[in-house]
Amino acid sequence: MSDRATRxxxxxxxxGAVMLSWPHKDTDWAPVLDDAIDCFVEIAKAIAREETLIVVAPDVEEPRRVLDCEKLPNRILYLTVPTNDTWARDFGPITVERDGNPVICDFKFNGWGLKFPADKDNLITRAMCNAGLLRGCYSNELSFVLEGGSIESDGQGTLMTTSQCLLSPNRNGAMSRDEIEEYLKSRFGLDRVLWLDYGALEGDDTDSHIDTLAxxxxxxxILYVGTDDVTDSHYDELNKMKLQLQSFVTALGQPYNLIELPLPDAVYDEDGNRLPATYANFLIMNHSILMPVYRxxxxxxLAAQIIKIAFPDHQVVKIDCSVLIKQHGSLHCVTMQVPETILPI
Known part of the structure; x- marks a missing residue:
């Protein structure tokens, strides 16, 4: 474990916990709300088997009614708060360690570069702290746009991200790449940032979040998405991404162990648009990997077996997320892990 002051x-x-923001009738889930709720229930059940579950919703009685019927083994913490949508990964708290103490960082969420309303979701982290649902030092980082799905940390001073997302003009467009990198280093105690310049999935609204790709x-x-199918529209971009990943080295100058995940067969919506199905959008819990599957x-x-190679001590739990990709996200996107140290006693 690193002894760095900020990590x-x-x-x-x-x-200690995983957060969900519950789907409801005033979200884009309305046309498939029952199916979305069924999916969230399966995710909630898997989380509650080993960790505390945090649920935020405009009316917590709705998820409470559903989850009470499941008689989940661990505690559930609820917070009534207005929400725009359900993508907790991108507006939920990002917790760092500073001098051994947890700091709850509240970055600005602007709907993935002003694509969708986010005014309510942008207030949720602060509301969680104000309500006592999270305890610890609150750090206002609302001058910088950052989504949790856009960053991957090894906990030892290396962060991986994509240039397409973090350099998006509608996020922090006044800042250069160097300025953004220095900001990330200062906030997260980083030694270096690995910028992935290639890789994009059709139907992805996030401008290539890293958690859909690698x-x-x-x-x-590094687990990454790839395909050998030269007829697939993703082939060229994913091949360029693979080559760039092969050029990345660890902090000690050694190549990474690269493990390729298959690209799911193409899934389309009712208008014929391809949806961003990916096996990379899994959640790592203490003893399990919750992995999205697509029928x-x-x-x-195959994807479950491959993930098991990287996490041999974890159980891989497959959850059907076919409905989630109808709104262009998947399992990791709707969850946010929370350390034990900031949970209420």
């Missing part, structure tokens, strides 16, 4: 923990380090894992490992049994199982 952004890796997702595979122990944590994920850091223990033992200097493609052979590829779903």
């Amino acid at each position: 952004l923990p890796a997702e595979w380090e122990p944590h 994920r850091l894992a223990p033992n200097d490992t 493609q049994p052979q590829k779903d199982e």
Whole structure:
């Protein structure tokens, strides 16, 4: 473990809870609300088997009614708060360690570069702190736009991100790449930032969040999405991404252990638009990996086996997220891990 004064923990380090923002009729989930709720219930059940579950919603009685019926084994913390949508990864609290103490960083969420309303979601982290749902030092970082799905940390001073997202003009357009990198280094105690310049999934509204493409894992490992199908529209971009990943080296100057995840077969919406299905959008919990699947049994199982290579001590739990990609996200996107140290006693 690093002894650096400021540190952004890796997702595979122990944590105490996972946050969900519950879907409701006033979100874009309305046309498929029942299916979305069913998916969230499955995610909630998997979380509650080993960690505290945090649920935020405009009316917490709705998720409470559903989850009470499941008789979940661990505690559930609820907070009534207005929400625009359900993508907790991108507006939820990002917790760092400073001098051994947790600091709850509240970055600005502007709807992925002003694409969608975010005024309510942008207030949720502060509301969680004000309500006592989270305890610890609150750090107002609202002058900088940053989504949790856009960054990957190894907990040892290396952060991986994509240039397409963090250099988007509608996020922090007044800042140069060097300025953004220095900001990230100062806030997260980083030694270096790995910028991924290639890779994009059709239907992705996030400008290529890293958690749809490539994920850091223990033992200097990177799991990434790839395809050998030259007829797939993603082939060229993903191949360029693969080549760039092969050029990345660890802090000690060694190549990363690269493990390729399959690209799911193309999934389309009712208008014929391709949806951003990806196996990289998994959640790392203390003992389990919650992995999205898309009703493609052979590829779903292959992806689970591959993820198990990187996380041999974890159980891989497959959850059907076919409905989530209808709103252009997946399992990691709707969750945010929370350390034990900032939970209420």
